[in-house]
Amino acid sequence: MNKNRLVSIVVPAFNEEEALPLFYKQLRDVLDTLPESYEIIFVNDGSSDKTGEIIEGFAAEDPAVRTIHFSRNFGHQAALSAGLQKSQGDYTISMDADGQHPPKLIPEMIRLADSGYDIILTQRIEPEGKSSFKKWSSETFYKILNKLSDTQTLPGGADFRLMNRESLNALIALPEFHRFLRGMVSWIGFRSVILPFEVPERLAGKTKYSLKKMTRLASDAVFSFSMVPLYIGLSAGALFFILALVEVIYVLSFWISGNSSNLAPGWSSLMFMMLIIGAILMIIMGFIGVYVGYIFQEVKHRPVYICRTASPDKNKEGDTSPS
Numbered sequence: 061m062n063k064n065r066l067v068s069i070v071v072p073a074f075n076e077e078e079a080l081p082l083f084y085k086q087l088r089d090v091l092d093t094l095p096e097s098y099e100i101i102f103v104n105d106g107s108s109d110k111t112g113e114i115i116e117g118f119a120a121e122d123p124a125v126r127t128i129h130f131s132r133n134f135g136h137q138a139a140l141s142a143g144l145q146k147s148q149g150d151y152t153i154s155m156d157a158d159g160q161h162p163p164k165l166i167p168e169m170i171r172l173a174d175s176g177y178d179i180i181l182t183q184r185i186e187p188e189g190k191s192s193f194k195k196w197s198s199e200t201f202y203k204i205l206n207k208l209s210d211t212q213t214l215p216g217g218a219d220f221r222l223m224n225r226e227s228l229n230a231l232i233a234l235p236e237f238h239r240f241l242r243g244m245v246s247w248i249g250f251r252s253v254i255l256p257f258e259v260p261e262r263l264a265g266k267t268k269y270s271l272k273k274m275t276r277l278a279s280d281a282v283f284s285f286s287m288v289p290l291y292i293g294l295s296a297g298a299l300f301f302i303l304a305l306v307e308v309i310y311v312l313s314f315w316i317s318g319n320s321s322n323l324a325p326g327w328s329s330l331m332f333m334m335l336i337i338g339a340i341l342m343i344i345m346g347f348i349g350v351y352v353g354y355i356f357q358e359v360k361h362r363p364v365y366i367c368r369t370a371s372p373d374k375n376k377e378g379d380t381s382p383s
Contacts, residue, residue, distance in 0.1 A: 068149030072139030078264035106133035159263035
């Protein structure tokens with residue numbers, strides 16, 4: 061039964077020419093020990109180095125390798141989505157090409173899937189005593205996201221996961237333009253288990269996830285999975301409406317008691333309230349503007365990515381078997 065089963069490996073890559081040969085060797089060393097057939101789908105996310113040439117070299121020598129080349133850099137989540145949509149496996153495993161998602165975990169992920177789990181999630185375990193801005197920002201982000209959203213996302217989660225065909229079909233059916241796959245995988249449900257792993261050092265090169273990209277991903281996560289920002293604006297507006305009523309009652313008390321002469325001109329307090337109310341209105345309009353912007357991008361129905369070239373689909377038998 062295992063020999064007739066296909067395992068798909070989806071690997072997005074952006075300017076990873078230094079790490080790819082080492083990663084490919086590690087991956088093949090593990091896959092060649094499996095009884096299952098496999099396919100490896102490399103997605104070139106508009107790289108400007110020799111990443112595209114390297115993965116085409118893999119495909120020329122290995123019939124199990126398939127390639128997708130984007131017309132430009134569409135981002136990590138789009139590259140993952142392309143590979144997942146192209147995969148044909150009974151089990152599909154997504155992982156990065158920098159070596160920080162260790163291929164040696166693949167047999168254990170398959171074993172857990174065979175035991176009845178639909179999705180095998182992985183959770184990063186940072187070495188003891190290691191402190192960094194990225195670690196702190198990641199922990200803070202997940203705490204805030206899980207407080208704001210009804211969909212709970214695994215803290216320290218990675219896009220290194222296994223999905224069976226049923227759960228993957230459910231994920232592919234989601235049409236979002238702004239994609240936060242960790243949240244989407246959590247939203248679809250299915251029976252899942254967490255596999256912790258220690259994060260090894262990169263095989264080569266530098267991380268491509270800049271602060272700007274992390275901020276954009278965080279924005280997609282918050283505004284795609286939570287309406288709380290809108291409620292914050294509404295709550296702030298309600299609070300200051302109550303404060304305005306209190307101010308009216310306070311002023312009327314002077315008039316009722318006949319002490320209106322004791323009222324100060326109040327220019328500074330008036331200006332202060334105007335500024336506060338103006339700021340709240342701008343915040344509310346900003347939140348609404350973000351949601352409207354997301355709606356605008358969704359209703360245009362633009363594709364999440366555009367492929368320049370892609371390997372043709374291969375049959376599960378024959379071409380995808382390990383050499």
